[in-house]
Amino acid sequence: DAGVIQSPRHEVTEMGQEVTLRCKPISGHNSLFWYRQTMMRGLELLIYFNNNVPIDDSGMPEDRFSAKMPNASFSTLKIQPSEPRDSAVYFCASSLAGKVFGELFFGEGSRLTVL
Amino acid sequence: ELKVEQNPLFLSMQEGKNYTIYCNYSTTSDRLYWYRQDPGKSLESLFVLLSNGAVKQEGRLMASLDTKARLSTLHITAAVHDLSATYFCAVGLQGAQKLVFGQGTRLTINP
Numbered sequence: 406d407a408g409v410i411q412s413p414r415h416e417v418t419e420m421g422q423e424v425t426l427r428c429k430p431i432s433g434h435n436s437l438f439w440y441r442q443t444m445m446r447g448l449e450l451l452i453y454f455n456n457n458v459p460i461d462d463s464g465m466p467e468d469r470f471s472a473k474m475p476n477a478s479f480s481t482l483k484i485q486p487s488e489p490r491d492s493a494v495y496f497c498a499s500s501l502a503g504k505v506f507g508e509l510f511f512g513e514g515s516r517l518t519v520l
Numbered sequence: 521e522l523k524v525e526q527n528p529l530f531l532s533m534q535e536g537k538n539y540t541i542y543c544n545y546s547t548t549s550d551r552l553y554w555y556r557q558d559p560g561k562s563l564e565s566l567f568v569l570l571s572n573g574a575v576k577q578e579g580r581l582m583a584s585l586d587t588k589a590r591l592s593t594l595h596i597t598a599a600v601h602d603l604s605a606t607y608f609c610a611v612g613l614q615g616a617q618k619l620v621f622g623q624g625t626r627l628t629i630n631p
Contacts, residue, residue: 436617438618440621447621447622447623447624448608448621448624450618450619453617460617461616496562496563498563500617506551506612506617508568509565509610509619511555511562511563512562514562
């Protein structure tokens with residue numbers, strides 16, 4: 406069974422450019438999470454969706470960040486315009502939430518470098 | 521606000537020794553997870569702890585949960601080099617889906 410699939414794995418861009426990160430959750434999972442990992446701040450939750458609906462976006466740093474989940478098998482995280490401080494590894498994770506909240510399964514991450 | 525603190529943050533130990541990583545959290549929770557991350561890799565789930573007194577073991581790793589003390593431990597027995605990695609605990613806010621992660625413990629096991 407395929408795990409969480411993220412693309413691109415690596416992205417190098419210049420300040421001011423738009424960046425779009427993509428995620429395909431595990432089939433059948435109904436919750437999707439975007440985390441950001443940096444040395445300074447560790448793993449931070451940016452936003453999560455349940456049944457394609459954003460539930461908590463309080464971790465989104467500012468208006469330059471936006472996330473969508475148009476259907477159960479696809480989500481995007483967009484940064485526009487990008488800045489050097491956005492450089493990080495962005496992880497997507499999915500889980501199955503029912504009466505009990507399931508564990509999170511993580512993708513391989515997208516390593517973003519903004520010059 | 522739920523805060524999760526791990527200690528130590530860095531741990532260097534010799535093969536064959538035992539050690540414990542601690543995870544403290546600040547508010548009531550109904551679940552706690554331990555994850556492993558190798559350099560440049562994703563996070564791999566190790567243990568799920570759902571109730572007070574829960575203990576899980578896999579190989580040389582054993583995790584336990586004390587919900588009254590808001591404390592989980594990850595115990596390493598007779599460490600081997602392959603266990604070198606960063607270990608994270610993650611705590612679920614009661615009634616909410618999201619997980620809050622600790623800072624991670626970077627474990628280095630020397631031959």
